Amino acid sequence: MASHEDRSWMRLPRHSEVWKENFRTFIQNFGTSSSRRAGGSVACPCAICQCMIRHSDVFTIQLHLVTRGFADCFINNELEGPTCSSSAEGRVNHGVGPDLNTGITEPEDAQPTADAAPYFGEDDDEDASDNPAATNTLIRNIISGYIHGESIDAGEEPNKDAEIFLKLLEEAKKELYPGCKDATKVSFIVQLFQIKCLYGISNSALEAILNLFSKVLPEGHCIPDSLDKVKRVVRDLGLDYIKIHACKNDCVLFFKENAKLETCPVCGESRWRLADNEAADGATVKKRFPVKILRYFPLIPRLQRMYMSKQLSVDLQWHKKELVNDRKMRHPADSPAWKHVDKEYKLFAEEGRNIRLGLASDGFNPFGMQNVTYSIWPVMLIPYNLPPWLCQKQSNWLLSMLIPGPKSPGMDIDVYLRPLILELKELWETGVPTWDAATRKNFKLHALLLWTINDFPAYAMLSGWSTKGKFACPYCHKDTEYLWLKHGKKHCYMGHRRFLPSDHPWRNNKVSFNNDVETREAPVPLTGAQVLQQYESFEQVMLGKNASKKRKRDEDQRWHNWRKKSIFFELPYWSSLLIRHNLDVMHIEKNICESILGTLLELAGKCKDGEKSRLDMEHLQIRPDQHPVIENDKYILPPALYKLDKKDKEMLCEFLYGVKMPDGVSSNIRRCVDLKSSKVSGLKTHDYHLILQKLLPLVVRRILPEQVVIALIQLSNFFDALCSKELVEAELDKLSISIRETVCRLEMLFPPSFFDIMMHLPVHLAEEAKLGGPVCYRWMYPVERYLRTAKGYVRNKAYPEGSIAEGYILEECLTFCSRFLDVDTKLNRVDRHESIAVNEPPSGLSIFADMDYKRRGQTIDMIEGDEMRKMRHYIISNCTEASQWVDAHMEELKKYGTRNLKKRHEEQFVRWFEGKIRALYAKGEVSSEMFALAQGPDDRARTLHRCHINNWLFRTVDIEKSLVTQNSGVLVKGDGTTGNMNWYGVIKRMISLEFPGQKEVILFQCDWYDVPAATSNRGRGYNKDQFGIIDIDTTRYSVIALKPRDLFAMPELELEDSIDVGIEVINSFGVHQDLTNWTRSDKEGTSGDVSVIAQVQTEAVDEPDDAVFDYDDEDDEDDTYVDDGVVAPVASVVQGEDDDFFI
Structure with a gap:
């Protein structure tokens, strides 16, 4: 380059095209052999070095020029030549080689100048000094684009949190020992963890294995020699959780403003438990142990880490970029609930990387089917941005917290949700800076909680609306139709004719129902604004087991079922959501099918018919032919239309025993069937799902009258269609009408005691699906599977919460390594x-x-001759890609007549196709796979x-x-x-x-x-x-x-x-006949001693005050999740650190 050429372009912004073009020309001539001194060093003309410092690496000079610009003295030609040879005599910096893991040696005050900001982002001047390796990589990409004239998106440098994370990733790739090519430090730890998880290796055994490896491996290895050091590596990767102390009575968390308190500000209970070595007078001990510990897994860093994986970052934007809009609902992103958020919060919706979450929670007993009462409540978060094949995978779920036992938190669950709500508010209101590995740019990440997933008891805990008592239905609210059964001692929920069209003939049918004409309209669900308005009408209760929840007498006569104001309404958007809490189709199906089987087979504790039921019908003055008949100190219960005799029960049980299902569809149902006593017990929830939708209709048509069969098949068809993976709004409208008729039909057939709240809820499921989309994203099946996994973490049964927390961290470590490191784990191995x-x-x-x-x-x-020809013809004819040649051959044959056209085609096509494709393959016009198809098989x-x-x-x-x-x-x-x-x-x-x-x-x-x-x-x-x-x-x-x-x-x-x-599914039988006879003439009734009737009448109870049910809400144990396990006593020792209970 000439000494006195025009260098004015060097003053232009370095991101301008003129500067880039001239820089490419300059750099090609810079640092040539003639311009180098002995030793290969070149003077750097950047604004900092000013030709006073020489570098042996030309790339370092290129980096300086891009980040700092040219020195004014060099631009003004005050120093001659591109190497500034006259000035750069003293200092030589040998710089760096091409190793991206090595920092660049330069003056401490070296920083990118202002016009370099487009390449680095707003805060990169600070980040560059913290992570020179990341800057080095970034600038190499930029300079490569300049020199070769390529358009390279340099992106931005990661923010500080991402920078630390990426630095740890580089450290994780360190060789296990010098010269080891098959394993790295982290891959070894991960595989060791995997073996521990799969085969249940104890902590002491794992530590012994680590000691053995540290002794036998070559010098210079990096294997930790203790379990503590292994866990430190895991925690360095950000895989950890926070322990927050909680009040014994669930009043408060010792968190934020309460962090330094020693006693609960509500109930006065001590934060600490009395240790074995602590004096009764409260003498201090060296270490104190909290009564309760909430283990909280911070949400924000975990969401940020998801975007540090390029593939996961792309997957998280699937809902924005790849969703097919064909008016069919296959994913929550297709639902009106999702689109309503898009419409109401357009700024949030514009950024496809913003995350929408579902919250799921349920309690389970970590000790399985035992006499020990213990309930742990995990809270999980489900990212719905992911495509259907990913968003339901456990590895993509986030465990938010573990609410400790031994009792359910009940309505006080809001106390434990406080840390999560604070993070969700921050994610909504301000967002968090996040680095996107796919675009290599920082962005503000926001998140929204779309809804909750829960069974019906947990629905009450999360929403605040009690699901017990006369207003148990949260959709019908104060308009819930209820009856108190004084002999059955419970509420029933009927009156479903309200949901029928106003001109439906059943509305005027008195005899078949409750002797009244139905003129009322269906209840309208409450909006979020109406819920907030109702909250203002009553005094809020104080949370905590010892807090007074008694209300004044006039409050007991209230018109609502609220027990508290839900903490979720602290989220600014919560009241505007179309669905806040989902009804769980899984448990509704299970309970309905259990009631049907229990009533048909007259199973103890499950049958909805009997003396109590008949006396309630007599009290309500309905179905006179079903009332008990008393003769000669005996009573007879006339046989109802659903009555089965011994032969019918045997047939039903033999059917269930003999069913053969495809592999993986269900458990072995025959193990739950007792043919001798004609009973069924021990069925899993999914078994009930399968029986109700697939099996029950096949057998009841042989053993029950047509009226009952129609009702049960309609019910089966409804759930079968509702649980489809693909929903269409028009079909859901039909389902909504169908289920209303079905429940009314069941009302005509079964006794009032049959209609608990679970039999009422189906009338709302189709309407909810119209808002929320497919139920498979909103029911409890994946949650129950998650609980089964969590239960498997409990190896030290004295400390189940600690075991689960540490087990989850191990699982999270495996997930992390399968995403970010090339490590084989159980998550990325084949099925x-x-x-x-x-x-x-x-x-x-x-x-x-x-x-x-x-x-x-x-x-x-x-296989030879004609048989092989027929096979080849069949294969080619069923290959979509070969259809054009099938049509072409048919057209060619038609030129010679249409007689026996199909036969001639079958005989001649294979040879014609083989010759045709061979010729096209020689010209390169067909693929090798098509050529292989034409050549034929062995x-x-x-x-x-x-x-x-x-x-x-x-x-x-x-x-x-x-x-x-x-x-x-x-x-x-x-x-x-x-x-x-x-x-x-x-x-x-x-x-x-x-x-x-x-x-x-x-x-x-x-x-x-x-x-x-x-x-x-x-x-x-x-x-x-x-x-x-x-x-x-x-x-x-x-x-x-x-x-x-x-x-x-x-x-x-x-x-x-x-x-x-x-x-084949039949949506509606279109039969609306009246029912005036409920007795089955071909069966015998049930008889017994009249003293039984007298005893039931004596024990009848009038409807209690609604306040009685308030205390039931505080003990919502979920006994649905059960599993075989080994009995283990609960230890009475003091709870210590989770490290002692590492699984």
Whole structure:
């Protein structure tokens, strides 16, 4: 470069295009061999060095010029030449090499100047000195773009928190010992933790293993020699939690303004418990232990860390960038509740990285099915920004806190939610600076709590509306229709004709219902503003177990069921949300199905019919033919329409015992069935879900009258449609109408005692789904699975909360390493069906699907001639990508006439296709996968007994005869080519054909049952009854070469063993007939001694004051979650640090 050239461009802003273009030219000529001194050093003309300091690394000079600009003396040509040789004699700085982990040696006051800010962000002058390695990397990217003329988005430098985190990531990649290429320090620790978690290794055993490794590994290794040092590494990665002391009576947390208090400001109880070595007079001891500890896992740093993963950052914006808007609801982002937030808070919605959360909480007993009463309440947060296949994964959930036992917090749960609410308010009002690894830019992260997920007792705790008493329904509120059953000693909730259209004939039907005409309209749910208005109408209670919750007498006659003002209303947006708390479909289904089975089988404690129920009907003066009949010191309860005799009960139990479900669909239901006594017990919640939706309709049609069958099938169809993964508003409108009629139909059939609050809530579920979207994101199934995981963390049963907290930290460590480090953990390893996969996931033709099969037991068969041609023709014809050549061949054949066109196509197509694709492949116009398809498979085919295709298990019918599951049933849905007939069959043989390039296709050879045309309901061995249920005679079958799909088939044992059945949903039977006779003439009633009736009448109770139910809300133990476990006594020793209970 000439000495006296124009250098005015050097004064321009360094982010301008003119400066960049001239800088590229300057840097190409700078630092050439002629300009270097001995030793290779070059004088730096930046504004700080001013040609007085020489550097051996040209990149360092480039970095200085970009960050500092040129020296004025160099721009004004006061120093000659690009190397300023006359001035730079004394100081030589050898700079740095290309190692990105090494800082840059430079004067302490060196800082980027003002016009370098577009590359660094507003605060980068401070961050650069703290993390020179990150700055080095950033500037290398910028300079690379300048020199090569590339457009590179340099982004911004991470903020301080992200900077520390990234520095730890670099440290985590440190070699385990010098020369080790297979493991790093963190990968070793993670795999050690994984082994500990999977196999239950104790702390002492783990410490012994660490000591052994530290002794035998080469010198210079970095393995921690103690468990404390291992946990320090984990905590350095930000995986930790905070302990907050709580009052013994749940009055306050010793937090913020109460942090230094020794006693509770509400009840006066001491913060500390009396230790074994503490004198009764309160003499001090060296270490004191708190009575209760809330373990809180800070939310903000965990949300920030999610955006430090590039892939997770992209996934968190799925709802904004990739959501398909086709008026179908598959995700909460499709729901009106989500879109309402977008409309009301546009600034929040514009930033797709802002997070919307769901809060879930439930209590569980960490000791399982034992006599020990203990309830721990985890609070979880669910990020709904993620796509459907990610947002329900436990690894993406955030544990917010562990509310300690031994008792449920009840309505005092708000005390424990205080730290979370404070963080949520900060995330909403001010946001937190967060570094996005995907865009390499900082942004302000905000978050919003969309709703809560809870069972019905927890609904009361979180919302403040008591779910007991006469106003138990939070949707109907003060307009809840209730009746007090004086003999049953409980409330019932009927009057569902209010929800029917005003012109519905059942509104005028007196006899079938309660002897009254129904003219009222359906209740309207409260809005957030109305709730706040109601809060102002009563005095707020003070939280805490010892706080007085008694109200004045006039307050007992209140018109509401509020027990407190929910802490969630402290969030500025909470009152504007369309849904604040969700009804839990899981427990509603479970309780309804339990009541139905209990009533049909007359199970003790579960049956809703009996002496009490009949006396209540007599007291209400309804259904006179169901009242008890007293004759000769005996009483008779006339048989109701749902009455089953011994044979019917046996048939129901035999059906449930004989059902074979596909693998993984349910537990082994037969273990819960007692055929001798015709009883069912021990069913899991998901078993009830399956029985109600799939199994119950199949058996009740054989054992109950038509009126009862219609009602139960309608109820089954409703829940089946409601639980769909894809919802449409028009269909939900139909469901809303259907369920109202269904519940009214049930009112006509079952006694008032049948209608507890769970039987009432379904009338609101369809309307709630219209606002919130699919129920699978709002029910408790994933929460219960999370609780099962948390229960597995409890290895020291004396300190369950500490064990769970430390176990979660370990799990979080595994999640962290699977996201940020190249470490194999149980979270990123393949599923059980993919462990021996023989094909890579499909990247070419759809016909080459991902499959997995066991090689044990397979045989090799030769397939030749016409059989192979037919197989190849079938495979090519079912390959979507080859459809154009199928059509082309048909058109070519038509030129020679249409006679026997289909037959000629089948005979000639395979050879024609092979020649056509070979020619196109030689020209490079088709892919290698298409060429492999045309070449055809190996003549040697594998015959299999089982395989997995796209995570679906298939087996041949012969090998599963002795199994309790069935995966051999297949269904081919009808289309235009088959006359819209559905074909049912079983797999007899599986054939695996191997194509070039290790591509495989599996064909099923099936036995197909004889079915009639689609327009007929009857045929040989086929019958569709009036309820839409299909019976198939499995002794009649034909064979046809159609593509099979998975069939959900269940045996029907009522007539003969060779009957299989299936269901088609019927939304409405359209029958509104009156019901005037509730007695079943073909069954006998129940009789007993008249003294039983007298005893029940004596024990009748009038409706108590509503205040009685207030205290029940303080003890909302959830006994739904149960699991087998080993009895372990609760230790009476003093609770210490969680470190002692590391699982």
